[in-house]
Amino acid sequence: MTIQKTIQNQTLTVMPEGRLDTITAPQLESELRSSLGGITELIFDLDKLVYISSAGLRVLLSAQKTMNKQGSMVLLNVRPEIMEILEITGFADILTIR
């Protein structure tokens, strides 16, 4: 998995590409942990994310919890197969998806 990050003012855009699973989730988690300081808006562009497992969902949930305190988080371009997982897990209700 590759992760692209763009910071503009206080907005961080993250573009994970490929599979967010047990193996790769820690990678995203550490990227976020080192970049979220001072960020008021976090954007996940999931256009190129093709797979997510519970480990990936945990990272998203953890990020959402952090951003609830310091700003907002939004998910963009969610693919249908990912969306299905977000829906059955109830994540669709707690994440902002556009």
Place this chain on the structure above:
Amino acid sequence: MKKTISGTFLRWLLLIVGVAFAVSMVFSWSLQTRLSKKSAVNLLRLNIADVRQDVIDASDANLLNLTRTIASEIDGGAPSDVAGLSVLMTRHDVAEINVINTDGIIISTTHPDFLEYDMRTGRQSAEFLGLLDGTETEHVQSYQPISYDSSLLRKYAGVCLKDGGFVQVAYDADRFQRDIDHQIIGVTRNRHVGENGCIIIAGENWNIVSDRNHNEGKNLYATGIWIDRPTMPEGEVFISEVYGETCSCMYVFTEGYYIIAALPENEILLQRDTSVLLTAGLEVLVFLALFAVIFLLVHKLVVNNINRVNSSLSKITDGDLEEKVDVRSNTEFASLSDDINATVSTLKQYISAAAARIDQELAFAKNIQQSALPSVFPPYPDRKDFSLFAAMDTAKEVGGDFYDFYFLDENRLAFLVADVSGKGIPAAMFMMTGKTVLRDYAERGDAPADVARFANEKLCEGNDAEMFITSWMGFLETDTGLVRFINAGHNAPVLIRNGHAEFIKQKVNLALAAMDGVPYREQSLQLMPGDLLYLYTDGVTEAENASEELFGNARLLSVLSGPSGKGEAACRNVCARVKTALKAFTGDAAQFDDITMLCLYYAGTEADEAFADNVPAPDRESAENVIGPDNSEAETVTAPADSASDTVTVPASAEHLAEVIAFVEAKLNGFGCSERIKQQITVAAEEIFVNIAHYAYGDAAGNASVSVRLEQGDAVLTFRDRGTPFNPLEKDDPDITLGADERPIGGLGIFMVKKSMDEVRYERDKDENVLTIRKRL
């Protein structure tokens, strides 16, 4: 060191006796000293008085003789004028001659100054007047100063004259002594004062007249005595050296003589010392006797009695409440004995009252316990496919053994025997908890291993008494005869098949409540129609006979072997046989432990045939947790596919996830399934594998295998591991309605699997966790 009564008494007694002895000795010493001195004084006085009398007697007799002679010469016509008297005075060598007329007037005298002297005018001279009035004819006086001239010392005697009046003759000490010295010498010769004392007589001029030591003629001070008359009154004791020996001395001066008596101090003190020593000796004897008597009395009356009371008390302390204190040698101890006996007897009453109450409570407890166990046999009279009988004989009023059985559903019967460590009320209370907990979990529908695991967790909570329960619990599928069971540290049951009895081969897990987090392994046993399964507690195999032999496994098998019959009768028969054998074996020995047994007879289809009550057995319903719409169609999980290509086995570690996913994707591609389905299955495979990787082996290493098959158009994936028994499906589903902040991180994976798959089920197959997922393609 602790002091004993007799020791303390001994010390005080010794002290008191010592003080008494010292006081009495001082008293006796001073008394004896005074007595000795007094008796010495008396002795001296007595001796002096004797000697003095001797001297006076000799002196009086001498002067009277002279006077009589002169008087008779005058009566015979000798001239009594001054010249005549002078002749007589010279001839008789006297100091003075007076002739007194009947009027008491000196009418003639050798001393011119005395002429015409009236005898009545002087005290000393008046004593002679008795010669004139006829009351006496002779009178003699002691050596003394005369009335006329007190500086003149003379001794006078008077004798009446024939013609009236009297003649008075006097002489000086010189003349007197000349006359009587020879008589005086003899006076002291044989006279002793005490043993070694002596009398010394000395003249007015200190010349010794008489002395036992033959010092006559020497001056008195040669003896060591010095008399100073003005300072040393007559008749008083004075101390002086006499011939080199310290003596108590006394003197009188009489008739011109010093009469001195001396008594050596040694002799006086010897007397005293003897008396004191004698007293001391007697006192020592008396005190010794007193001491011995008091000591023996104290010993007999107090110490011995206390020892007897103590020995009785120590018996009572050791638990012998029948012991009586019986010390009656005196009132005090009799009263003490009575009080102690009364106390003990009150105590005994309380104890027996308490014991009675406890007995009653134990009986209640026993009732409660007994009524908690199913006791109506046959319990399911309308079931023909199996029969069951159970019995429990408790060693005490309440015990820790129990048995139980109940239906989990129409065709699953749970049955168990268990033994709580320990005995009595604590064991019974723990038993009730254990029984309830096991039943709760069993009725919840868990598999035996899970029931055991959850019950173990529950029982470990707050198990401060560190009790534990060994149990054998089986779930009988009445239609198939399959018994799935766990053994938590319990004795192996006996399977009796065609009259042949043998112990079930099994793995034994740790007893319940022994340790937190212990896994339990489900095992299975296939019963055939006609089989008997005999469950028991160690009260059976460990029953002891009088020679302390155990009943043992071999005897049990031998009793259980042989034909037993069918149905409930067979169960009763088996239990009765064991009881009889136990009774015969133990004889009179007391039953030491609870004896509990449960016997299950499996009739199966045999019964169906026998009773022509042939209801088709329902499809075998698996005991596994089954989730999903395909529940009713679930089939027994088959063994993993033989084909090596269907299965991949990798170390159970997240690092190997990619291999697993690649394998699963490859297989699914081969089945020609859609991307969406493939992704769902892949996600599920990941979640399950990661779960195994995290939890199955803890920190240890182990493998996990995944097989992928196509069954009737369904993709079926089976995951196996040999780790801790763990059913991930039992985890509560996360609450997906919670907001992001409330929602816990974790617990999602299995939930996703459950949600996305058509069927998920877990089972424990021997030592393997088997999780199977099915997804319609």
